[in-house]
Amino acid sequence: MAQSRPKPLLQSQDQIRSARFRKEREADWTRLEKLVAAAERNGLQSMEFSDARDLSALYRQATTSLAIAREISLDKGLLEYLEALTARAYLSVYAPQERLGGLLTRFFASSAPQAMRRSVWYILAGFLCMGLGALTGYLLYFENSAWYHVFVPNSLAGGRGPGASTEALRNVIFQPDGIHGGLGAFATYLFSHNTRIAIFVFGLGVFACLPAILLTFYNGLILGAMYALHVERGLGWELGGWLSVHGVTELSAICIACGGGLQLGAAVLFPGQNTRRTALYLAGRDAVKLALVASLMLFAAAILEGFFRQTVQDTATRYTIGWSVGALWLAWFALGGRQR
């Protein structure tokens, strides 16, 4: 505890131990207080080297002072001050130091595809849910076309249904969209039905998987019923093209979000050796990346839907665009972030 600073002996002799303790360190604490204020105001990055070095050194000194003061001092004013000062300094010393650019690079180059590969079974389960839903919807429609009205909400059908003429259905697929096009359409699609479904699917996964499975299955039902309707009218191939442009990306995004949700739900249902809280925390590491990937894909799907779906009229081109974008996604997930 001895410091080299010369002190008037007479004065400190008269003081009690904790008062002397405080007097010796007070200047350092005040300096730390100033540095913390500066770091909170402007960030550590913009501080000078000597200041940043002093901040961390003084912070460590202050934690030691706090530990000693708790043992030797009964001065409440001092204890509360040191407590608050150390906490403030702790928060600015341990502030996240990553740059935004580095974060994005890391996400795209390694962490996102790695997370996708780690949770491949959950994602396949998501695809399975939607696939089974589509199959069910397809078969049920051919059993009785009235099922269509049960599955497909009116807002989504947009006049398409068993009652509509084949010509009307064809028009929807090939109509050169005059009003909705470009940026406006992009925004509309961004907040369309599927985006909401994806967020629901992910968030609801926590509640024991079931809501996520049900929602994805239901989404599959809609898809299957709609496809069956068009197959019945001989428009199956054309509808496939119309959907492919954005659907490959968008429906995959829903399945991936479902995979993330399932991962969370599985952590709640089967925590293994951990507590449920820890299991959720661990599962969240990959699940959040899945959700981010899904939202990115939805964003891309909205661009495809807004700019390409109605401007590209040729069905074969539609297929090419949709599935090559899908192949690009797959390549990113399969090849990104591998150790060389």
Add this chain to the structure above:
Amino acid sequence: MSRPPSRRATKRAARKERRAARALAASTIMPPEGVPIHLPVAGLGVRTGAQIADVLFTMGVAISFTVFLAATEIASGSTVFAVFMLLFFIARIPYYVFAELAWNGQTLGKKWMKIKVVSHDGGSLSTHALVLRNLMKEAEVFLPGTLLFTLDAANPIAALASLAWIIMALTIPLTNPHRRRLGDIMAGTHVVHLPHPILLKDMASDQPQDVARAVKERFAFLPHQLDHYGAFELQTLEKVLRAEGRARSPAARTRQQETLVAIVDKIRTKISYPDPIPQADAAAFLRAFYVAQRAYLEQRQIFGDRRDDKHHAQDDENTQE
């Protein structure tokens, strides 16, 4: 004669004590340095306040920008709509993530309310944690909230389901001492009040040297006279002494003087201090007693005899039994 406290009162006191202990335990964070520090956990009220402030702010910016675009006729109708939708999207998740990343766990609303997100395990906040907790906020609060507004009476099941969902999302924080919502649990974070360091003067050494020595010689205390009180009484006395001399109006000053005299009488009886203290010297006596008592208690503490309050003697007997 004082009656023994009723059973209900003791129960209530015990519950209060337990709650205080729990709050203290919840506020403790262990930084890598290994010295635990205390950051009081922020309650639901202040967090909701910060959230509402954030929503009002972001929506205000989005709407005024859109109105500006529409009024100046720079862009066409559909573009204005698209810009608004984009801003609206940014105001829901990205704003919170980037604000908390840039300002180390604070959005504008949180800055205003002086609260902050911290990492639950004492490390630094990771990007992953901030993204996750704000993503879950969307699923926990915003989506069912907007659903509740947009639904009508024609579809009561969906409305009830989203209501139940919101209620559940809001009860989760109440079931744990850190007031963590689902997103906090998953991200390993919780929200704390920012402490404000104010260095008060040391009551034991703020007098000029000669005055202090004169006082010390005038009022001398023997060890057995200092055996009565513990840290709690000492710190209460500290608070009284800090307030002394701050009173503005003459009436308040008289009242303060009366309090000091009453305290002096109590202490004199308790420690059987023989000399009478004139009223004018009450403050000086208390100061001297404070210094002597603190020096004594601190010395006892160094020797491992920590005295929390005046019941320390009984506590010792109880533990010996």
